[in-house]
Amino acid sequence: MSSGRLRERERAVAPWVRTRLRTAPWAAVAFGVLVLVTAFLAAALPRAVDAYETRGLRQDIAGAPPSRTVLELTAPQPGFGMSRSEREEAVRPAALAAVHHKVLAALPDPVRADARQSAYGVRTFETVTGTDPWLPRPDAVPPEFTLAAQADLAAHATVRKGRLPAARSEVTAATKQLEGAATVATARALRLGVGSVVHFGGKAGGVPLAVRITGIVEPRQPEAGYWSAEPVLRTPGLAALPTRPPMHYWSAALLLPPEAAPALLGTLAQPQPYWRLAPDPGSLTVRDVPVLTERIASLENGPELLRLRKSAGETAALTTGLETVLASYTSMREAIAPVVAVAGIGIGAVAAVVLAMTGGLVTARRSAELALLRSRGGSLTGIGGRLLGESAVIALPAAAAGVLLAVAAVAEARPLPAVLGGAAVTVLACAVLPVWAVVRHRRPRAQGGRDDLADARPGRRRTVAELTLLVLSVGAVVALRRRGTSGAGSGDHLVSAAPVLVGLIAALVLVRLYPLPLRWAARPARRLRGAVGFLSLARAGRSSATGALPLLALLIALTTAAFGGSVLAGVSDARDRAALLATGADARISAPGDLAALPAGMDRAVRGATGVGEVTAVRIERNTDLSSGGSVTLVGVEPESYARLAGELGLGAFPADALTAPEGGDPVLNAVASPGVAERLGTAPRQITTLAGDITVRIAAVRSRTPAVPGAGFLLVDRAGLPERAAPTTLLATGDALDAQALRAAVRGAGKDFSVRLRSEERSAFRDSPLQSGAERIYSAAVAAGAGYAVLALLLSLLQSGPERTVLLARLRTMGLTTRQGRRLLGLEALPQALLAATGGMLVGWATIHLLAPGVDLARLALAAAPGPGSGAGAMEGASLRADAWSLTVPALGVVVLAGAVAAGQAWWAGRRGSITELRAGETR
Structure with missing residues (x-):
């Protein structure tokens, strides 16, 4: 027979794979869908984990206070071995800006700075005292100010009154008259206005430094790094001297024009050049965390700090709290990852078993065919190779489609884990049928076993x-x-x-x-x-x-x-x-710190709000001194309603008669205490000094929790046994369908400065990561x-x-x-x-x-x-x-x-x- 006829006969024989697929098309389609779905899951799972871990990292850095995340590079004031003109030139805006640009360029990967929220300038390391008698003094202590000549104020603030400060002439260390600005919050707290002049003490009785307020400004992004890296720049606060009792004073800041920085060299407040670099988490991924932690450590005390010192000076130092943010993120990620991996490994295992079952099903369905091939001399290698070809024709495109769908569905993730997951599914899908056939037909089998x-x-x-x-x-x-x-x-x-x-x-x-x-x-x-x-x-x-x-x-x-x-x-x-535990009931109504007494009629107004079932009024006194030393949170309650509330919520239920007033005119009040308080007080009656007066208590029951103060050492007593001035400070309300808007309206109508905390709103706050x-x-x-x-x-x-x-x-x-x-x-x-x-x-x-x-x-x-x-x-x-x-x-x-x-x-x-x-x-x- 000629070679041409042999080739024609070979072409006349239909290919094995095409024949088998045409014989059972729906089985092939079902197998392809199974492989596609499994490959999609195998590729999407690691991408989804990568994506949410990356989003978590970025949110943790962006959501943390800038005072913790900013990288602050500081240098001491120019040395006294330099001439006065050289010291002044070292703190002028041009010199600081040059260092700023060099530092930004020298940051190592993956550390990146947000140039828009980064800042630089000169500030007083030690606060200066405002000597003017018209400045507010809460406890007769004069306010303390931080003077900051921070660059680019116009881009980050809106002028509400007046104008931005400026240097009308060249400022030197001997200049004693400067212009400044204050934020709206600072001006309100310190009684500052446009034209106000604040004086600060001079050297050894010399001429004091005077700052005239030319503008009241409002920060455009008060929570961003420019303002919040040093929160006192935007918001003043009350500080306390270490005295007993503590004496409070105002701590605030005034903003000077950058050109006025040399004037700070003439003060005793240790002027300090600084460069605050706000981190930019937009390009960070979870893979960068180990390297980022290492780079931050190097910037704080390592080779990278030496590189920055070439620009900022040999004594410059970098401080940041970003490593604590990364450590907290890593801790949460390591705690969650094993739990999430349980789901991944479980689904992967059952998917592998189902794929293996699919191969077993096909092998069983074609058992007679494969047995016939073996009985007629078919080799295991030949049969396995043909079955591998059948499976590969279906599995390869299906797995590739699954991986592509996973890549399209989940963005911002590494491609390699998805490819490896899809490849593992492909290998398994291609191998199950040949392996099953080879194992079951390694020896010719008799039909009908x-x-x-x-x-x-x-x-x-x-x-x-x-x-x-x-x-x-x-x-x-x-x-x-x-x-x-x-x-x-x-x-x-x-x-x-x-x-x-x-x-x-x-x-x-x-x-x-x-x-x-x-x-x-x-x-x-x-x-x-x-x-x-x-x-x-x-x-x-x-x-x-x-x-x-x-x-x-x-x-x-x-x-x-x-x-x-x-x-x-x-x-x-x-x-x-x-x-x-955060609210103690379905709703909690109180002033900040439970310090203010409830106005008359508030409990009736709350009871009338839509959805409110029962309202329990309690008096909470924190830091009540014990005769045996230490402090406790005293809670005055109405025994019947409060015991009913504790029983319904499952927070330290107790019988109401545990707080019932003793008979016979006994002045000792029965009390329910937390374990720690009960151990300190013992079983004998003890006298306690409260804000309403002195009382004597005896421990009648011990409970680890109570609705009013679930997380602190507490002492429950009958409010009726307290002196007459013991008015309630907190309302605990329950109800199946509380109307938050109606409840807040009722509280506003009954009194000011009282807040409403709902249990449902507190719960939703937990899911923010x-x-x-x-x-x-x-x-x-x-x-x-x-x-x-x-x-x-x-x-x-x-x-x-x-x-x-x-x-x-x-x-x-x-x-x-x-x-x-x-x-x-x-x-x-x-x-x-x-x-x-x-x-x-x-x-x-x-x-x-x-x-x-x-x-x-x-x-x-x-x-x-x-x-x-x-x-x-x-x-x-x-x-x-x-x-x-x-x-x-x-x-x-x-x-x-x-x-x-x-x-x-x-x-x-x-x-x-x-x-x-x-x-x-x-x-x-």
Whole structure:
């Protein structure tokens, strides 16, 4: 035969891959969709983690006070070894600006400065005293001022009155008359106006320095670095001298024109040139944190500081609190990362098992074809290569599409983890079918062999492999329990893999134990009058759907869903408790610090607001001195209403008669105290000095919490037993649907300077960190993905035995089985596996939650910051991981219901097709 005819015959043979794909197109499409979704999840998860960690880093830096994050480079005043003109030139704007530009250019990567909010100038390191008698003096102490000649004031302030200060002539160290500006807040507090002249003491009784106010300015961005790196520049404050009692004085700042800096050299206030560099977090990513921390340390005391000193002087120093912000961020990230990784590893494991199940399903469906190829001399290499080609044609484009979708869906993240995740899914998807085929057909198999689990005797190799996995899993879990999560590295990986390890142990144990109840139940079922019960048990034992892979997939999926649901429930509970501890009720009405007494009629106005149920008035006195030393928060309450409130909220419930006034005119008041206060006071009556007068108390009960002051040492007494001047200072209101607007309107109408804090608003304040919200979204997605993969695993396991079940029903109908009995048969056959998976999933989920609870830090995930005083410590107690009943039971019941629904649907579909059609299919079993 000629070579041309051979080539024609070769071309006439259809390619293997095209033929196989045309034979089962819908199976190929389903496999491609599964690979696409799995690759998308594998690529999107690390990108999502990267994205929210980067957003968290940027928000932490941008949201921290500039006084903590700014990099301040300072130098001492020019040395006295220089001439006076040289010293003056060193602090003039041109010289400082030149240094500023050089310092900005010398910052090492990844440190970047926001030039718009960065500032430089000269300030008095020591404050100067305002000597004018008309300046306010709270305790007869004159105010102290910081004089700052900071550049670029016009770009950062709006003139409200007057004009910006200027230097009308050349200013020298001998100049004693300057122009200045004050912010609106400074002018209001210090009684300054345009034209006011503030005098400061001179050297050794010399001519004082006088600053005439030419303008009142308002900062344009008061919270930004230009103004808030040194908050006194924009807002004055009351300071206290270290005397007893403390004496207060005003601390403020005046803004001088940059050209006036040489005049500060003539004062004793140690003028100091400075360059404040506001960090720009816009280009930072989570990968930059280690390098950024190292660079900041080098800038503070290392080689990078030496580079800056070449521009700013040999004695320049850099200080910043940015490293503390980075340390706080790193601490929260390290606390949250292992918890989030549990979701990632759990979903990754169940996805891998489902992909492996898909390969097993295809191998089982094509078992006759592959057995025929092996019996006719097909090699394992040849068969595996062809199957690899089939899988690759589908998996490669599907995985690539999944990765591209993940990149498009999640921006600002590293591409490498997404590519690696997609590549891992691709390799697994391409390998499952060839590996399954090679393992199952490594030797030619006889057609029609049984896969009877109840009578199966696993080989020695399988037993050794299972024992090895069991020992490794148990060892890892035991190591985790002993070491916890305090260590780094491997400890975190153990925490993350614990649900998978526990699920693996449970699957191996349950698969080994599963035949026993089937054997026990099948024996009495033989004696029953009907055949449905015995047939269902026999079929459940024979079905290949009861293998280890479907059970492992269901257990891991249910465990991940239960763990994720419990984490979300624990976070919600912790926030609810923290918000309750912050307010003490659904609403709290008081003046700042609980210092002012409530005006008459406020309690009636609050009771009339929409949604308010019950209102409890209390008197709170903080820092009340004890006769035994120390201080306590004294709370005067009405026993009946307050005891009812404490019982309803679950915060230190106590019987009302614990505070009931003693009989017989005994002047001693019964009290409920916190443990620390009770230990200090003891059981004997003790006298206490309050703002309303002296009282004598005796401890009647001890409670760790109370609604009025949940986070402090407290002492509860009956307010009626206090002197007559003891008016209430705080209202605690409860209600199912409080109207915040109506409640605030009622409070404003009854009195001024009183604020309303709602429990619902305090709760919403906890979720302000991208680390927290991002981790919660990851867990929500993990729960949804786990449920989806659980459904898919169950469907695949039932689909694998679907044709065999249909043929069985067709044969049994020819023997007189009714349609109703057929439905019962399929339902009872699917029930053992569903019950095993559901029960095992609940037990494994419960065990995993209790296993990980000591090492899981939910407080950092739930609470970014405590919004109220004293709320943090108490919230930590309620931030532990607990098993959530809904997360455990709902997915498990869903598996049982779904299995029954699939069985019923399969029976209905088989009944519609008819027995003759199925018996013609050529089923050989």
